[in-house]
Amino acid sequence: MRASDRAYAALRADIVHWRLPPGSVLAEVEQSERLGVSRTPLREALARLTAEGLTAAQRGRGVVVTDISLHQVRELFELRATLECRAAELASERGDREVFGQLSAELTGAAGLLNDPDPSRAAYYELVSRLDAAVDAAIGNSYLAQALKGLRVHLVRVRRLSQDNPGRLLAAAQEHATIARAIAKGNARVASAATTVHLDNSLDHLLSTNPQHPLTINTHPQ
């Protein structure tokens, strides 16, 4: 694996998991020494991150990890709703019904996963990402799939803000199950509607647990 790929993956993970919180300045020499690569591949990694919107180049001060305000979260969810509703419709028309039937069944029984002691809910999120992957494969549109992928990077970072409690996660799992069931039935209208409802609930939950603007207060959530 190339050094630039390693640097990119490491930095991206650090940003997404808030080990590099918004506002962190990523000095080239400092990061290249930390990651054990030279400046050239590190610059390539930073360029990729900047293209994704995870970092931004500040004239004269290097690149910094971009901030996320609640206002931006709203914009993010507005685009997300647009893309995911369309994706749900297309998946309903073009998807493999068995795949989504199976996923729907698993999601309905996701309560078991949430009783798991794992605090990171890895098993649950893995199941959800399998649904995402199934939708990507079903829509048969690489441009749309790519747009969705680009969005999800930001959404994983935002997830840290939602401070999910078991109740919300259980409800979200059922909403996901509803979406998968509609796709399995080939009902595009319902799939789109269920997606709209799910995203609205998610955003409401996120906003209610983050009363005001100051997301930067949560910079070190530990």
Added chain:
Amino acid sequence: MRASDRAYAALRADIVHWRLPPGSVLAEVEQSERLGVSRTPLREALARLTAEGLTAAQRGRGVVVTDISLHQVRELFELRATLECRAAELASERGDREVFGQLSAELTGAAGLLNDPDPSRAAYYELVSRLDAAVDAAIGNSYLAQALKGLRVHLVRVRRLSQDNPGRLLAAAQEHATIARAIAKGNARVASAATTVHLDNSLDHLLSTNPQHPLTINTHPQ
């Protein structure tokens, strides 16, 4: 201006205007000598182009200008319809009515621009891009605006395929005027519908003037 920016702008223009047709291999030393920059900024430019999807890295043979099949054009328009319809809706709700009223009037009178002897129709396309810019500003969603921007790069490249005749351009101008008028009236439903119609007509025209798959035959349209 940085050397990497110049290299990026030059390569991007060359690709979009088909001076570097699909399949061209962009060897680093060759291009860096041609553009008068060293390999380092050129690599950065190539990385940006690859992130945009205009080029793709081929293991061991450098980066090549990506091909565009009719199938991909269909996918492109599918995503485009999704994003632009939503953008038209949001612009109807949030846009400045005077701005779009003015644009609508100009577009209605665009027949004059099309009688212009300029074969590149620069004046016409400048007017259309002003409509795009107005929509971007009106939607008030930087993520959606960014997604639209990323799409338009590919669309400019595809434009070369559509071999627009004056009749189609005039019809397109009227369709654009209809969209602008609906936005000016604040009628989101009609704005979205008019966008759907316009994009369907555009795709139909493009497909009818490119009978079969082999877009690569048009590699050197001059």
Added chain:
DNA sequence: TCTTCACTCAGTGTATACAAAGACTGCGCG
């Protein structure tokens, strides 16, 4: 005491040298 200018220095932007990996070619063997 405030403002401004110059100096220093940290850090990015660029060039180039070196290393490594993959592709092409030519030869030999079956």
Added chain:
DNA sequence: CGCGCAGTCTTTGTATACACTGAGTGAAGA
């Protein structure tokens, strides 16, 4: 005559040295 292998060579990947820009700081003058 075809297939396979090895060697060479082109091209990318990485490291590092140098240049240049911009920011911060200190002192001096008003």
